Amino acid sequence: MTQGLLKSIASVLLLVALIGVVVVNVWQSDRTERNQIALLDRVTAIEKTLENGGGARGGAASQAPAGGIFGDEPAYMTEAFRDPANMLVRDGAWLPSVAKAGGTLNIKFGSDPKGFNFLAENGADVQEIQKYVGMFLIKYHREDPGKKAADFAYSLVVSDDKKTFTFKLRQDVWWHAPAIDNTDPRFAGLQGDHKVTAHDVKFMMDMLMNTQVSGAAPGRSYFESLESYRVIDDHSFEIKWTEAKYTHLMIMHDLFPLPEFLYAFDEDGNRYDDSILGQRFQDHWYNPRALGCGPYRFVEFEPGVKIVLERDPRYPIGGNAFDKILIRILKDQNAWARLLRTGELDLSQLQPGQYRSEVLEGPPDSPYKDGTLQEGEFWTHSYFYIGWNSDKPWFGDKRVRWAMSHAYNADLLLDEVFLGLGARCTGPMATINAPYYDTSLPPIPFDLVRASELLEEAGWHDSNGNGTRDKMIDGALVEFEFDLTVYGSSDEYKTLGNIYKEDLAKIGVTMNVRPMEWSNLLKRVDDREFDAVTLAWVSSPDVDFYQIWHSTQADIPKGSNRVGFRNPKADEIIEALQREFDYDERVKLANQFHRLVYDEQPYTFFYTRQRKVYWQRDLENVQFSKTRPYMNPRPWFLARPDR
Numbered sequence: 001m002t003q004g005l006l007k008s009i010a011s012v013l014l015l016v017a018l019i020g021v022v023v024v025n026v027w028q029s030d031r032t033e034r035n036q037i038a039l040l041d042r043v044t045a046i047e048k049t050l051e052n053g054g055g056a057r058g059g060a061a062s063q064a065p066a067g068g069i070f071g072d073e074p075a076y077m078t079e080a081f082r083d084p085a086n087m088l089v090r091d092g093a094w095l096p097s098v099a100k101a102g103g104t105l106n107i108k109f110g111s112d113p114k115g116f117n118f119l120a121e122n123g124a125d126v127q128e129i130q131k132y133v134g135m136f137l138i139k140y141h142r143e144d145p146g147k148k149a150a151d152f153a154y155s156l157v158v159s160d161d162k163k164t165f166t167f168k169l170r171q172d173v174w175w176h177a178p179a180i181d182n183t184d185p186r187f188a189g190l191q192g193d194h195k196v197t198a199h200d201v202k203f204m205m206d207m208l209m210n211t212q213v214s215g216a217a218p219g220r221s222y223f224e225s226l227e228s229y230r231v232i233d234d235h236s237f238e239i240k241w242t243e244a245k246y247t248h249l250m251i252m253h254d255l256f257p258l259p260e261f262l263y264a265f266d267e268d269g270n271r272y273d274d275s276i277l278g279q280r281f282q283d284h285w286y287n288p289r290a291l292g293c294g295p296y297r298f299v300e301f302e303p304g305v306k307i308v309l310e311r312d313p314r315y316p317i318g319g320n321a322f323d324k325i326l327i328r329i330l331k332d333q334n335a336w337a338r339l340l341r342t343g344e345l346d347l348s349q350l351q352p353g354q355y356r357s358e359v360l361e362g363p364p365d366s367p368y369k370d371g372t373l374q375e376g377e378f379w380t381h382s383y384f385y386i387g388w389n390s391d392k393p394w395f396g397d398k399r400v401r402w403a404m405s406h407a408y409n410a411d412l413l414l415d416e417v418f419l420g421l422g423a424r425c426t427g428p429m430a431t432i433n434a435p436y437y438d439t440s441l442p443p444i445p446f447d448l449v450r451a452s453e454l455l456e457e458a459g460w461h462d463s464n465g466n467g468t469r470d471k472m473i474d475g476a477l478v479e480f481e482f483d484l485t486v487y488g489s490s491d492e493y494k495t496l497g498n499i500y501k502e503d504l505a506k507i508g509v510t511m512n513v514r515p516m517e518w519s520n521l522l523k524r525v526d527d528r529e530f531d532a533v534t535l536a537w538v539s540s541p542d543v544d545f546y547q548i549w550h551s552t553q554a555d556i557p558k559g560s561n562r563v564g565f566r567n568p569k570a571d572e573i574i575e576a577l578q579r580e581f582d583y584d585e586r587v588k589l590a591n592q593f594h595r596l597v598y599d600e601q602p603y604t605f606f607y608t609r610q611r612k613v614y615w616q617r618d619l620e621n622v623q624f625s626k627t628r629p630y631m632n633p634r635p636w637f638l639a640r641p642d643r
Contacts, residue, residue, distance in 0.1 A: 069101045069311075069637075070094075071318025080155040080168060087156045091142055091149040094319025094634045096621060101311075102641030104324040105619075105633055106346045108336060110489050111518040112303050112329055116290035119207055119258065120215030120282050122558075123522060124538060128629045130256075132309055132325065133176070133292035137167060137201070137255045140627045145541035148249075151317075152196070152257060152293075153237075162244035162581075163227075165252070169198055169235045172316045175259050176297040179289045189269045190262060196293045198237040200257035205229050205239075207258060212278025218547050218560045222251045246586070247544050247578045259291055295320035295634060304329050319634035323641070331489050331517075340614055341367055347615035347622065347631065352419040353491050355612050360419070373614045378624040380611060381430045384536040385603035386484070390564040392531050393478050401601040402444075403454035407503050408604050409446040417495050422607040427594040428549065429539050431608040436543045436590035441598050452507045455480075462508050469508040481510035482531035485524060488515035493534050526558045533562075536609075538628055543590050545574045549597070565602045618643065 141147035155168035290298035296309035307327040388395035460469040497513035553561035
């Protein structure tokens with residue numbers, strides 16, 4: 001009896017022990033599984049951080065603290081980045097953990113911007129200011145421009161049919177205080193806090209699609225397939241298209257919020273009537289100033305002297321180490337190198353002539369050679385060209401345009417005037433856009449004999465013996481004499497014009513070189529009041545040719561098809577490229593278009609530029625972006641901000 005009881009007790013104890021072991025094992029297994037899941041989550045987060053650019057520069061940036069100049073990421077964004085349907089990725093930290101806040105960054109522009117209405121103005125300098133003071137819906141990833149990174153939008157979900165784009169927008173972004181006299185009672189409605197919401201994105205779309213806003217015409221050309229856009233809620237926005245196009249994804253980089261509380265009102269605080277809102281927006285009373293929601297707030301613009309920006313302490317993404325950015329307007333290029341030498345500029349690129357005198361021919365103890373100044377370089381997504389206005393009597397004939405290209409001594413100019421700081425290009429994109437750029441096409445050689453033959457074939461002869469070729473056009477004798485408009489603040493382009501003028505004179509063509517300040521040059525080009533002009537286009541890492549080359553854009557006021565290029569076959573390729581999502585097929589179409597434009601020579605294509613840049617040793621973490629602005633100050637900081 002006793003033995004049986006003892007056995008029963010022992011059995012129960014053994015069963016309890018076994019149950020305990022099982023429970024412990026289950027608990028440990030569950031804990032291990034949870035730990036493994038947590039570990040996988042951490043690994044995934046690290047991988048995504050690396051994918052998004054974090055730690056790409058030795059790990060310092062990825063270890064930066066959150067908040068302030070380093071930025072912060074709310075939990076709702078972290079969750080959104082885990083969604084496989086979200087096309088957007090993180091861009092990583094702008095600044096390393098050792099970065100210090102404070103000080104003034106002294107940089108320069110070579111001319112005055114035309115204005116600061118980011119939708120109505122299209123100059124590269126205005127767009128650069130926008131990068132400092134504004135935000136876009138999305139942007140190109142800094143390390144891998146093939147990826148789409150978050151900015152104001154942290155989520156972009158595209159429907160399966162690629163016709164509906166749904167954005168989720170940050171909830172912690174505020175408009176800067178406008179640069180106004182706060183004591184003026186007229187501006188009472190502009191004071192106080194104004195949150196940036198989806199309604200501001202809608203207002204931007206309203207102005208973009210308003211035909212009264214003539215400056216938005218180039219961008220508006222990409223929205224012909226727009227079906228609708230709407231505010232879902234304060235922080236969600238939707239765009240629908242009537243058809244699927246690859247270019248719809250590309251142009252999302254150009255969308256940004258616009259402050260309706262400012263631009264929809266006159267200077268006395270009265271809202272414009274909808275019937276004239278677009279017109280009033282185009283020439284708005286606030287256009288001499290900028291308003292944004294980005295890392296730096298616009299403070300002041302003194303024409304011909306300076307632009308002043310200051311840090312916005314509420315900007316949630318960081319990358320704004322400087323208390324202030326002072327942009328000096330230095331139209332005299334010779335001042336750039338001198339002010340770098342004296343320390344009055346913290347950073348500047350050198351023009352080719354300055355590079356020659358300061359670096360190539362400078363003394364050994366020059367600060368450009370002895371380590372006083374740091375140096376670097378970058379290639380731009382740009383190509384420089386001479387554009388031939390095909391609506392003028394001289395340049396409608398392809399043979400004439402080829403003659404002009406043969407008469408242009410591009411190799412000599414690149415080597416001797418631009419000091420080899422670049423590479424010859426042959427078509428409508430930068431050489432670094434390969435494989436879209438067709439590297440098999442040879443640069444057109446300098447050949448005055450062939451140029452003369454082509455002009456003869458096109459019917460241009462010197463019939464009156466005055467040394468200039470002429471031709472009967474519509475019953476009138478037209479002399480081959482035209483103006484080449486060049487950027488007046490560039491010594492190199494004035495030299496280019498004079499050398500070209502001498503070579504053309506040898507084959508009976510008279511060319512007058514017309515230097516012009518940047519803002520006046522742009523106005524002349526916008527109005528199509530030019531014969532030929534030296535300009536450049538900056539492309540994106542991807543390619544689309546519609547805005548610059550499609551026939552429908554040739555007659556749009558302020559449009560980008562400035563030379564009046566009209567070609568049905570080109571239109572066909574452009575439209576096919578817009579609809580093509582397969583990368584290899586896009587490359588084939590881009591190469592085909594490159595060859596067609598090469599054959600037509602609407603431009604005399606010149607070169608893709610390489611920039612030489614120098615900066616003070618006190619300026620830390622200087623690196624260059626792969627997209628505009630290439631000299632983006634957001635990763636930079638001063639080692640001694642209290643200097």
